[in-house]
Amino acid sequence: MEGESNSGARSALLTKSESGKRGRFARRNSVNSLRNDFMLRLPDKVRAGLDSESPYDIDVSKTKGLTSGVKEYYKTQFETLKAFEEVDAIDPSESTDCEDDEYEDEEQIQNERAMMVSNYANVILLAFKLYATIRSGSIAIAASTLDSLLDLMAGGILWFTHMSMKSTNIYKYPIGKLRIQPVGIVIFAAVMATLGFQVLIQAVQQLIANEPSEKMSSEELLWLYTIMLTATFVKLALWLYCRTSSNKIVQAYAEDHYFDVVTNVVGLLAAVLGDKYYWWLDPAGAVVLAIYTITNWSGTVMENAASLVGQAAPPEFLQKLTYLAIRHPRVERIDTVRAYTFGVLYFVEVDIELPEDLPLKEAHHIGETLQIKIEKLEEVERAFVHLDFECEHKPEHSVLIRLPNTKD
Incomplete structure (x- = not known):
C-alpha cells in the first residue's frame, strides 16, 4: 500500500522487513549494523573528513574533490544515522x-x-x-x-x-x-x-x-x-x-x-x-x-x-520514524508512516502489521508502547498507531477534497 511517507519511509528497511525473519532483520538493521556497512563503503575522500573521536561528525571542508551536492549527501547520511541512535536510546517504560x-x-x-x-x-x-x-x-x-x-x-x-x-x-x-x-x-x-x-x-x-x-x-x-x-x-x-x-x-x-x-x-x-x-x-x-x-x-x-x-514533515524525519517503528518488537511490516504539522509540532500517524493470531492484550501493549516512544521525540506533539494484520487494503483515510458544508 502506498502511504504519504513512502517516498522517504519505504526504503531498504521496509523491503527487508518483508522477509518475515524478525530477529535477524532487527540485528541486521540496527544502527550499529547500518553504520558499519555505511562506513565500509565510504570513499577515501570522505574518510578524510571524519572526526576520529565521534563516528557521526564529518568536516566537509576537509573532503577534497567532492562537489557541494555530494558533501551535503554524506553529511545528511551521518545525521540520519545519529538520529537512529537517538531513537534506539528511547525507553518507553521510563517515567520522567x-x-x-x-x-x-x-x-x-x-x-x-x-x-x-x-x-x-x-x-x-x-x-x-x-x-x-x-x-x-x-x-x-x-x-x-x-x-x-x-x-x-x-x-x-x-x-x-x-x-x-x-x-x-x-x-x-x-x-x-x-x-x-x-x-x-x-x-x-x-x-x-x-x-x-x-x-x-x-x-x-x-x-x-x-x-x-x-x-x-x-x-x-x-x-x-x-x-x-x-x-x-x-x-x-x-x-x-x-x-x-x-x-x-x-x-x-x-x-x-x-x-x-x-x-x-x-x-x-x-x-x-x-x-x-x-x-x-x-x-x-x-x-x-x-x-x-x-x-x-x-x-x-x-x-x-x-x-x-498541515505541511508534510521532511523525508529525514519520516526515515527516523520508520526506523523507530520497524525496530519495535513484533512489528512485521509498516503500511504507512505519515507526519504533518498541526501548529508548532508534528502529528504522526503510523500503520503497522502485527501477526494475525496475536492476542488483543499483547497487540494493544505493542501499539501503546510504540505510541509512547514516538511521542517522546521532541518534534512530536501527538502520535496515532493503527494496528492491522495485513497491508494489502486501501488507505483507512481518504484526503478530504470537498469544501465544508456551509448550510445551516
Missing part, C-alpha cells in the same frame, strides 16, 4: 514526568523573563525614539520610531498568545492550545509587514514632493547619535539574549530585535547622510527599510501559515 515538569517550568520562567525584559525595553526605547524623531524631523528615524510603537502592540499580541497557551480548558480545547502560538506570530508578522507598506508609501510621497527637510543643529545630531546608538546596542543585547531560546514566541521577539538593529543602523545612516549631503538619502533609506520589513515579515507569515495547514 516530574523531571520534565521541573525542566519545563524552569524553561518557561526563562522565556517569560525574556518576554518581559523585551516589553519593558520597547517602552523605554519608544520614548527615546519619539524625542529623536521630534528633534530631527527625519522620516527614516520616524520609520524606526513607528516600528518601536508597533513593537509594543506586537509584543502585547505575543504575550497574550503565551498566556492563552498556559490557561487551557481541556473540555473546550481537548488537545491544548499550542496552535495559538503560530496564529499569534502570523498576526504579529502581518502587523509588521503592514507597517513597512505604510512607511514605503510615506517615503515615496516625500521623494515625489521633492521637498528637502531642514538641517539639524549640532545639538540635535548629538541627541540623535546618543538615542539611536543606545537603542541599537540595547536591541542587539536583547537579540543575543532571546535567540538562544527554543520557544517560538521568544524567537519571534529575537527576530524583531534583530530587525530593529538593522532599522536603527540604516535609519541613523540615512538621517545623517541626508542631513549632511543629499536630502533624498533620508527617504531613500526609509524605502529600503520598508522593503526589508515587507519581505522579512511576509516570509514569516507564509512560514507559520504553512505550519497550520
